[in-house]
Amino acid sequence: MAKTLFDKVWDAHVVERLQDGTCVLYIDRHLVHEVTSPQAFEGLRMAGRRVRRPDATIAVVDHNVPTTDRKSGIKEADSRLQVETLERNVAAFGVPYIPLLDERQGIVHIIGPELGASLPGMTIVCGDSHTSTHGALGSLAFGIGTSEVEHVLATQTLLQKPAKNMKVAVEGTLPFGVTAKDIVLAIIGRIGTAGGTGHVIEYTGSAIRALDMAGRMTVCNMSIEGGARAGMIAPDETTFEYVRGRPMAPRGEALERAIAWWKTLPSDPGAHYDKVVEIDAATIAPMVTWGTSPEAVAPITGVVPDPSEIADEAKRAQVERMLEYMALRPGQKLAEVPVDMVFIGSCTNGRIEDMRAAAEVARGRRVAPGVRALVVPGSGIVKRQAEEEGLDRVLTEAGFEWREPGCSMCLGMNPDKLTPGQRCASTSNRNFEGRQGPGGRTHLLSPAMAAAAAVMGRLADVRELAR
Amino acid sequence: MKPFTTLTAVAAPLPMANVDTDKIIPARFLKTIERSGLGVHLFDTLRYDADGKERPGFVLNQEPYRHAQILIAHENFGCGSSREHAPWALLDFGIRCVIAPDFADIFHNNCFKNGILPVRLPRAVIDQLMEDAKLGANSRITIDLAAQEVVRPNGERIHFDIDPFRKKLLLEGLDDIGQTMEHAASIDAYEAKVRRERSFIPGIEVRA
Numbered sequence: 001m002a003k004t005l006f007d008k009v010w011d012a013h014v015v016e017r018l019q020d021g022t023c024v025l026y027i028d029r030h031l032v033h034e035v036t037s038p039q040a041f042e043g044l045r046m047a048g049r050r051v052r053r054p055d056a057t058i059a060v061v062d063h064n065v066p067t068t069d070r071k072s073g074i075k076e077a078d079s080r081l082q083v084e085t086l087e088r089n090v091a092a093f094g095v096p097y098i099p100l101l102d103e104r105q106g107i108v109h110i111i112g113p114e115l116g117a118s119l120p121g122m123t124i125v126c127g128d129s130h131t132s133t134h135g136a137l138g139s140l141a142f143g144i145g146t147s148e149v150e151h152v153l154a155t156q157t158l159l160q161k162p163a164k165n166m167k168v169a170v171e172g173t174l175p176f177g178v179t180a181k182d183i184v185l186a187i188i189g190r191i192g193t194a195g196g197t198g199h200v201i202e203y204t205g206s207a208i209r210a211l212d213m214a215g216r217m218t219v220c221n222m223s224i225e226g227g228a229r230a231g232m233i234a235p236d237e238t239t240f241e242y243v244r245g246r247p248m249a250p251r252g253e254a255l256e257r258a259i260a261w262w263k264t265l266p267s268d269p270g271a272h273y274d275k276v277v278e279i280d281a282a283t284i285a286p287m288v289t290w291g292t293s294p295e296a297v298a299p300i301t302g303v304v305p306d307p308s309e310i311a312d313e314a315k316r317a318q319v320e321r322m323l324e325y326m327a328l329r330p331g332q333k334l335a336e337v338p339v340d341m342v343f344i345g346s347c348t349n350g351r352i353e354d355m356r357a358a359a360e361v362a363r364g365r366r367v368a369p370g371v372r373a374l375v376v377p378g379s380g381i382v383k384r385q386a387e388e389e390g391l392d393r394v395l396t397e398a399g400f401e402w403r404e405p406g407c408s409m410c411l412g413m414n415p416d417k418l419t420p421g422q423r424c425a426s427t428s429n430r431n432f433e434g435r436q437g438p439g440g441r442t443h444l445l446s447p448a449m450a451a452a453a454a455v456m457g458r459l460a461d462v463r464e465l466a467r
Numbered sequence: 468m469k470p471f472t473t474l475t476a477v478a479a480p481l482p483m484a485n486v487d488t489d490k491i492i493p494a495r496f497l498k499t500i501e502r503s504g505l506g507v508h509l510f511d512t513l514r515y516d517a518d519g520k521e522r523p524g525f526v527l528n529q530e531p532y533r534h535a536q537i538l539i540a541h542e543n544f545g546c547g548s549s550r551e552h553a554p555w556a557l558l559d560f561g562i563r564c565v566i567a568p569d570f571a572d573i574f575h576n577n578c579f580k581n582g583i584l585p586v587r588l589p590r591a592v593i594d595q596l597m598e599d600a601k602l603g604a605n606s607r608i609t610i611d612l613a614a615q616e617v618v619r620p621n622g623e624r625i626h627f628d629i630d631p632f633r634k635k636l637l638l639e640g641l642d643d644i645g646q647t648m649e650h651a652a653s654i655d656a657y658e659a660k661v662r663r664e665r666s667f668i669p670g671i672e673v674r675a
């Protein structure tokens with residue numbers, strides 16, 4: 001029978017099928033961070049269990065860590081406690097760990113692929129919903145809760161039922177100024193935040209094939225915002241090139257054998273999908289969200305929607321509530337909305353390619369008066385590379401702040417957060433109420449669009465700044 | 468884990484769609500290293516104003532809903548993050564069952580791990596239950612997991628579907644890990660096979 005990429009990776013990891021279709025699914029890689037793991041290690045300790053495969057596990061701190069002045073330690077007591085707890089746990093259970101001051105430290109979803117710990121054809125989990133990022137390599141990667149973190153630590157497996165297959169095909173050529181972030185925002189705008197529930201999305205089509213790995217990771221990262229359990233892209237030459245030479249990836253003859261297996265993974269012709277969505281790349285414009293759900297998104301050339309034009313009562317109430325929270329008027333031009341803050345970073349857009357895109361727009365310009373703009377590289381390796389390319393200087397000369405790696409203002413667990421009422425153009429993935437700080441207002445967009453917002457002092461069409 | 472068999476309780480009506488995990492428990496409360504104690508921060512921004520005072524209009528600040536053990540909500544409940552702090556906060560508050568037209572996948576999964584029963588019912592039925600719930604203390608709803616039924620205050624019984632495996636674990640309060648450990652021999656065999664067939668995958672090592 002013709003199989004999809006998801007079917008193949010799933011089948012290769014089934015340890016045992018139980019009567020009702022639940023499977024014991026083997027997990028190849030388990031990424032651990034400080035926020036969702038303390039209770040899991042505590043559970044192991046109480047039950048007298050050990051970590052079954054420390055060599056399939058890697059831990060790092062990212063959510064809580066400060067992005068300035070790290071040598072003096074973490075000032076907030078509760079954040080420090082989580083970091084110290086993780087350090088104690090990895091030592092006690094023998095789990096490989098990247099400490100805060102190590103150059104390889106960074107956001108868990110940036111460092112997995114970057115170090116070659118995440119590879120095609122693997123099952124990869126982490127106590128974090130954006131684990132879907134790693135699916136860009138052609139792996140099955142999904143977020144789990146803390147009980148499941150404990151389950152994987154103890155057994156290296158999960159009890160799971162297979163998801164349904166969904167295909168999102170993006171065909172054609174992207175217009176000038178349109179990026180991977182715009183593709184995924186457009187997809188979510190189309191399918192809605194529950195459009196992928198119960199499914200694993202496979203992204204296909206010439207516009208996806210044409211993306212580099214960074215762009216593919218941006219797309220897969222936000223699969224969860226479309227409700228999907230995971231997002232996947234079939235491995236191809238772009239993938240193999242990316243993996244080659246990564247410190248934890250196979251090398252030499254082992255790599256060639258790995259590639260031979262990875263080449264068997266793409267979906268067979270005629271494989272069945274339970275749901276198919278097709279998008280014409282040529283119709284996608286630079287996107288920006290206007291509401292407090294990632295599906296509340298529009299092209300930057302558009303306007304804030306008018307709730308009075310929505311027939312469904314519940315939907316209308318929801319949009320009214322969003323506009324009230326976001327302090328936007330129906331019919332207001334999106335490109336006229338002023339911003340106070342700009343955040344460039346996160347597991348969605350914290351890679352070197354994103355730093356380059358931001359610097360490209362910033363070069364020779366100035367951050368608008370009254371605006372604060374933060375650039376937070378996704379890892380220490382991204383940071384060093386950007387500095388080697390001189391991007392930090394381009395950005396700081398333009399008035400952007402250049403920070404240490406971490407999740408930072410994506411969710412405001414460290415000191416980087418919005419104050420009530422502040423409006424932020426952000427390259428992160430969630431615009432929920434209070435996500436970037438209580439009362440903060442978030443507009444999601446691409447790194448180039450965020451940099452454009454910084455220099456214009458308002459949401460802006462990056463194409464206006466093209467040279 | 469506490470088994471879930473039957474529950475008769477006050478149900479709190481929360482007629483909102485897309486209740487995300489940041490609403491259920493904002494990120495600033497995730498800095499705990501324990502499971503308990505999150506109940507006071509459940510729905511924090513909906514429940515309290517900027518000075519930390521209760522908003523009287525929010526359902527869980529009203530009698531009898533302060534003691535609700537069932538929550539009724541609209542579509543796509545629990546979307547967003549994988550944080551298990553969301554079900555922990557619900558449980559710590561006292562909620563043992565959430566009824567909604569549908570749930571986000573990870574949240575749905577996390578509920579079962581904590582002895583919370585998520586019940587999916589069609590929107591039309593939810594609308595009826597929402598009205599029942601609004602009647603307050605004398606309008607208790609019963610959940611009978613073994614029979615897979617929600618019993619309305621007027622006695623009407625409504626069937627719901629649930630995965631048989633999860634039902635069993637919930638009814639008996641069984642620990643997932645213990646269940647999986649019974650398959651240890653299969654896991655050993657799988658690992659041996661993979662070591663032979665996919666030997667090209669190196670193990671993780673972090674060298675200083």
Ligand code: SF4
Binds near residue numbers: 108109128406
């Ligand atoms: S960058 Fe944001 S979305 Fe990504 S892992 Fe960190 S907090 Fe989560």
